[in-house]
Amino acid sequence: MEGTEVRVVEVREVGPDTVAVTLEAPPGFEARPGQFVQLRAMVDDADGEGGGDGEDQVDAGDDDAVTRHYSISSPIVDETFELTIGVDPEGTLSPWLAEVAPGATVEIAGPWGRVYYADEPRVVVLAAGPGIGAAVGVAERAVIDGGSPTVVYRSAVPVHEDRLSALASAGADVRVTADDEAFEAAVAEILETEDAERQTFVYGFAPFVEDAREAILAAGGDPGVAKVENYG
Ligand SMILES: Cc1cc2nc3c(=O)[nH]c(=O)nc-3n(C[C@H](O)[C@H](O)[C@H](O)COP(=O)(O)OP(=O)(O)OC[C@H]3O[C@@H](n4cnc5c(N)ncnc54)[C@H](O)[C@@H]3O)c2cc1C
Known part of the structure; x- marks a missing residue:
């Protein structure tokens, strides 16, 4: 290549x-x-x-x-x-x-890759592990463009804490949880309101991607329309 x-x-x-x-x-x-x-x-x-x-x-x-x-x-x-x-x-x-x-x-x-921020007006990013890198990049760009993104980060040992704090200070909804159930509950709460302009993104390794898909489904969402990058 x-x-x-x-x-x-x-x-x-x-x-x-x-x-x-x-x-x-x-x-x-x-x-x-x-x-x-x-x-x-x-x-x-x-x-x-x-x-x-x-x-x-x-x-x-x-x-x-x-x-x-x-x-x-x-x-x-x-x-x-x-x-x-x-x-x-x-x-x-x-x-x-x-x-x-x-x-x-x-x-x-x-x-x-097609799992990138394409100027969507409402951005929700679900991430775990190093997937938080792409998540903060997408969310920061949405903030630059005047948006109010949401980041749900499943982690017991968060990284990029300074950028997550800066995002929260800039009006983003940033949720960090180590707990599977709390992660699912956060996804449910965010996705329960209908919003045709919302785009959900998922970044992380395969086990997290599977959990995120299940959380979207449990929340009544369609994992098929989420933009999902599976790290393998
Ligand atoms: C589209 C995409 C985007 C990605 N983005 C990111 C990103 O932003 N950040 C990030 O950190 N990663 C990302 N990844 C993952 C990344 O590409 C690598 O897989 C990761 O960094 C591990 O590579 P490595 O060379 O360090 O480990 P590897 O050498 O690939 O090994 C990984 C693990 O597998 C084990 N292993 C290796 N070979 C065998 C074997 N034969 N049998 C059993 N176990 C074995 C190793 O012991 C190790 O624990 C992405 C992957 C994809 C596909």
Whole structure:
């Protein structure tokens, strides 16, 4: 897959096991929050000792090249853009991204995906895990556009707390809960009123996506019309 080499500008911790990685945007790159890019990096065995803590997943043909997808978590893409990465200590690329030095290069292809903010007047975003990155990006963009988005974040260890607080201060309805039942109740309360202009978004790994679909259904909504990005 064709990609463009870009520099890592910054890596910062945004909560437990989660980093926000700011990258240079490739020339002519235009993207909306919630779209995803393909990121490819050479995850070499830097100490040359063969690791010993598990096997890297490598792409065929190019030793140590690893490719994964990540959603854009900045509200606006200009010369740079941000990805929010949940660091899986047993994983291959995410721990490497957590440690990468500014100035290093990675390859970017995309953006892709249809689960992005498309100027909908009423935005409700359901998120868990690193899906909160796309959620804050979408909600911040909606606020910039004069909207009052809703974010329901299922997490026991919230990340991006500063941005969630800023969203709440800007008039967004931000709800954070670790509890499955409270999550379902929040979704029910939000979706119980009819609103033809409302668009629901879901970002997260498969088990959460399934729970979110069930919560939408239980609330009398149609999960089929939600914009859902399943991280696998
Ligand atoms: C459209 C899309 C958007 C995404 N957006 C984001 C995002 O914004 N932020 C984000 O953090 N993630 C996102 N993801 C997920 C991301 O692409 C990666 O899957 C994630 O970062 C893990 O990659 P890794 O290389 O660190 O881990 P991997 O090397 O892929 O490993 C993941 C886990 O699987 C285990 N594993 C690996 N191989 C095997 C095997 N053969 N048998 C058993 N277990 C195995 C590992 O031990 C580890 O625990 C997205 C995915 C998709 C599809």
